[in-house]
Amino acid sequence: MSKFKALLVSEGAAGEFTRQVVERDVSELPAGELLIRVQYSSLNYKDALSASGNRGVTKNFPHTPGIDAAGVVAESSVAEFSPGDEVIVTGYDLGMNTAGGFGQYIRIPAAWAIKRPQGLSLREAMVLGTAGLTAALCIDNLERAGLDAAAGPVLVTGATGGVGSIAVTLLASLGYQVAASTGKADQADFLKQLGASQIVERSALQEGVERPLLKEQWAGAVDTVGGDILFNVVKSLQYGASVACCGLTAGTSFKASVMPFILRGVNLLGVDSVELPLVDKASMWDRLSVQWKLNNLERLVHEVTLEQLPAAIEQILAGKLVGRVLVRLD
Incomplete structure (x- = not known):
């Protein structure tokens, strides 16, 4: 040993x-x-x-x-x-x-x-890993903020990545209509197999950075990329909707405006899975092993x-x- x-x-x-x-x-x-x-x-x-x-x-x-x-x-x-x-x-x-x-x-x-947890093997736990834990925390935060499956499509950015792919899968399994954003056009079929009903080109989320507001589209969003894409998502949330932010592959900063917050009452929810108290991690792992178990x-x-x-x-x-x-x- x-x-x-x-x-x-x-x-x-x-x-x-x-x-x-x-x-x-x-x-x-x-x-x-x-x-x-x-x-x-x-x-x-x-x-x-x-x-x-x-x-x-x-x-x-x-x-x-x-x-x-x-x-x-x-x-x-x-x-x-x-x-x-x-x-x-x-x-x-x-x-x-x-x-x-x-x-x-x-x-x-x-x-x-x-x-x-009894409902997960060690292998399944690591297929999920930090990515799965983070995706679940994002969805939990969105639901706590009022996300409802009847309100419309939920956007997932960076959808082919670890967090994104599990977020798409989990949202679809919970009955949400999922719009998956990716820069990998050749992965559209993969995302649809995971449960996405709409594919959004990443370039579409990069347009309108200079505008204070964009057309209301999303009932909620899981953002794994950050940067200006994140704030474009904020600007295109439906009234009162929320986006859970957990990644930075597109950048650590963005051009911001108070307009979406004070005119549409939207929410930007930060999600961390690293320093989360162990009791909260254990609770989410239990949920992933039972109610939110992915097969x-x-x-x-x-x-x-x-x-x-x-x-x-x-x-x-x-x-x-x-x-x-x-x-x-x-």
């Missing part, structure tokens, strides 16, 4: 970053109450940023990314967990500055882990090994990945 495989991101003398699968020792892991044998992880955009040396995500290298992990407790120093317990870990500092799920073992504080997850999944992971990281950075990448750690 002392040796295990992990993806290690290292910084060279010239400031370049390399990724390779290496053998590590459990003794190299940080202190923590739980030692977990990881069975599955998943690839997220934040992981790709960490694997590229982004100091906003990871400060010190060498480092093993992976903000998601599902596996079995190997050692525990707390009464709440016992060896053999199956657990899910997402967010907090995992994979950021604490060695993450792209290694066969992690050592973490017990306060980061929840026991696997068609396999159509979203591309499974890779640790050795195949560097290539998948390059793909996600290039915007070429569709759906979810599941990482199997044998």
